Amino acid sequence: MLGKLIYENLQKYGFPYPIDKRxxxxxxxxVPKNNSTILYTSCMYQTASLNDFYSKLIPYAEKLSPFFxxxxxxxxxxxxxxxxxxxxxxxxxxxxxxxxxxGYLYEEEPYSGAILLELGYLDEFKSYxxxxxxxxxxxxxxxxxxxxxxxxxxxxxxxEFIQFDIEVVSYLELIKDVKGIxxxxxxxxxxxxxxxxLNLRDTYRSLIKKGGxxxxxxxxxxxxxTAYCCGSPVKAxxxxxxxxIARARAEQLMRLxxxxxxxxxxxxxxxxxxxxxxxxxxxxxx
Amino acid sequence: MSWEIAIERAINNNVPKVYKILEEYPYxxxxxxxxxxxxxxxxxxxxxxIEQTLEAVKKTGGNAYFVRDAxxxxxxxxxxxxxxxxxxxxxxMVAYELGIRKYLTSxxxxxxxxxxxxxxxxxxxxxxxxxLAPAIHLTKERIAKxxxxxxxxxxxxxxxHEELVxxxxxxxxxxxxxxxxGITGANAVAADTGSVVxxxxxxxxxxxxxxxxxxxxxxxxxxxxxxxxDAIIEALVQAAYGGLYPPTYINITSGPxxxxxxxMKRVSPAQGPKEFHLILVDNGRIEAxxxxxxxxxxxxxxxxxxxxxxxxxxxxxxxxxxxxxxxPMGAMWSYIVYKDPKPAMYCTHSGNxxxxxxxxxxxxxxxxxxKYLGNKSAxx
Numbered sequence: 001m002l003g004k005l006i007y008e009n010l011q012k013y014g015f016p017y018p019i020d021k022r023x024x025x026x027x028x029x030x031v032p033k034n035n036s037t038i039l040y041t042s043c044m045y046q047t048a049s050l051n052d053f054y055s056k057l058i059p060y061a062e063k064l065s066p067f068f069x070x071x072x073x074x075x076x077x078x079x080x081x082x083x084x085x086x087x088x089x090x091x092x093x094x095x096x097x098x099x100x101x102x103g104y105l106y107e108e109e110p111y112s113g114a115i116l117l118e119l120g121y122l123d124e125f126k127s128y129x130x131x132x133x134x135x136x137x138x139x140x141x142x143x144x145x146x147x148x149x150x151x152x153x154x155x156x157x158x159x160e161f162i163q164f165d166i167e168v169v170s171y172l173e174l175i176k177d178v179k180g181i182x183x184x185x186x187x188x189x190x191x192x193x194x195x196x197x198l199n200l201r202d203t204y205r206s207l208i209k210k211g212g213x214x215x216x217x218x219x220x221x222x223x224x225x226t227a228y229c230c231g232s233p234v235k236a237x238x239x240x241x242x243x244x245i246a247r248a249r250a251e252q253l254m255r256l257x258x259x260x261x262x263x264x265x266x267x268x269x270x271x272x273x274x275x276x277x278x279x280x281x282x283x284x285x286x
Numbered sequence: 287m288s289w290e291i292a293i294e295r296a297i298n299n300n301v302p303k304v305y306k307i308l309e310e311y312p313y314x315x316x317x318x319x320x321x322x323x324x325x326x327x328x329x330x331x332x333x334x335x336i337e338q339t340l341e342a343v344k345k346t347g348g349n350a351y352f353v354r355d356a357x358x359x360x361x362x363x364x365x366x367x368x369x370x371x372x373x374x375x376x377x378x379m380v381a382y383e384l385g386i387r388k389y390l391t392s393x394x395x396x397x398x399x400x401x402x403x404x405x406x407x408x409x410x411x412x413x414x415x416x417x418l419a420p421a422i423h424l425t426k427e428r429i430a431k432x433x434x435x436x437x438x439x440x441x442x443x444x445x446x447h448e449e450l451v452x453x454x455x456x457x458x459x460x461x462x463x464x465x466x467x468g469i470t471g472a473n474a475v476a477a478d479t480g481s482v483v484x485x486x487x488x489x490x491x492x493x494x495x496x497x498x499x500x501x502x503x504x505x506x507x508x509x510x511x512x513x514x515x516d517a518i519i520e521a522l523v524q525a526a527y528g529g530l531y532p533p534t535y536i537n538i539t540s541g542p543x544x545x546x547x548x549x550m551k552r553v554s555p556a557q558g559p560k561e562f563h564l565i566l567v568d569n570g571r572i573e574a575x576x577x578x579x580x581x582x583x584x585x586x587x588x589x590x591x592x593x594x595x596x597x598x599x600x601x602x603x604x605x606x607x608x609x610x611x612x613x614p615m616g617a618m619w620s621y622i623v624y625k626d627p628k629p630a631m632y633c634t635h636s637g638n639x640x641x642x643x644x645x646x647x648x649x650x651x652x653x654x655x656x657k658y659l660g661n662k663s664a665x666x
Binding site for chain 1: 598600630
């Protein structure tokens, strides 16, 4: 049972699959450890490029479980990791520039439980959310700054399952003063969760506008309720379907521009195979 | 490749049209809001409304039945229709769910679907690929080939849409006028008057409900609304969100045909059917109505808008879900009527469906819950 397996991995490795936690924390230099406000990565940017690899193993996961410890030796490609680290550093510096102080939990940072929620393992999600909450409380954390939509969504939904009184805010809501650092014209591929569940669509669109980045819109491709998903969330269930959705979405986007802008590491990972020039928002602003 | 072409054409034809309709007729938004409220009222007290509806139909001189499942439904319809009859069917997804057409055929009846899309589905012997436009997966070229091969129609790849429709019209007209029984579904059933409301554009439903001497309406208990006023609202809202507004026809049937033209005494039959039967089907709906989350799915008015906004449907088409239910609504309904949680597992929670749903059903949340139920039953 996949949910049980993920839950066990979360207990053993602090992540849905075994991973060297130093991969998660490697980006952060000089960020204080103790602060009631934390920047919370849930190790999403750092590991998004491993999603394909692990999703392909899911059908064999139970048979492979005795060898899970070997996962500790699997690392994202260097260029993928460097890119993820530079995005996280950019987000950290944007927050500082906007006067926000925060800490980071380094290797102790727990995973959010998003995958349990999204795959419908709601009992496991509830029980895991409780552990995460208790950990945050034990560290005196009062405010969590998220950097990706899946983590933001999972934390925002904690209160449906457990008593949860920690403020959750996206970095997108905290940065006001931005400048675009690109002359290219982009098409935005919206994050489904930000756009249609978390009410942050206009937040990042206004940052893009403020930064003076040129964008191209088409109501049938980038409209609020016409824009399609990148396919990533279904990858663990059906790899091929996920790829087909990604390909179809990439084709649509590239009809508008060969430059695609995303706000989610999972969208980046799933679309980058089919899109020539794809950038995360944090890569084109400062 | 054929699916990709067909769905792209359908999306480009339909999606902008629905936006335009809602802009031009903004009262539809208020009607949809009201409809959600009254439907929720019924779903919170479904069994009582079923009783009320059955009574109301009997008062109009019609026959009314409640059936638990597909087997009961098939047996009842088989009993009413008998053998060796010609049966014309208006589009009914519930009839498909219950296997009515194939059952009646197996009894030795000649059965024809008369909605063009369903007619093509019958000819191709494929499951419907969309709740409103069942033959959405067939391109014009494939349809021409099908009509030529199955019925010998003089059509070709180059035939126009109009020519193809005309050929089917000629063929089906004969069937309507020789039919013994007309079977339809219902867009809504009014609990206060026992009236069945059907919305359509082709005229095939009007013919099926009026021309044959017997009319059977078969539908899910989820289609019950408190009043005839609400039932007409449901028809209007469904037509608008389906992208076909104003609808060409809205049919109201309250019992068999009657006249009061001799001394103002109301007698039956007159020119229309002499018998009217309403069959209300449970098949998992009542159980779902008792679950706070699944109940939401029963609000669905079958406009098919969620399909055309869903990234998974766009790729998988009608194969996503258990026929006749496909797309986001079909992933919910596959569980409700067939207890199949697998289609829900494919939901990527893109959320477009909930944003465009006229009933504001939080479809991703319902599907998340079905995933949960599916995971739990797999575990045990």
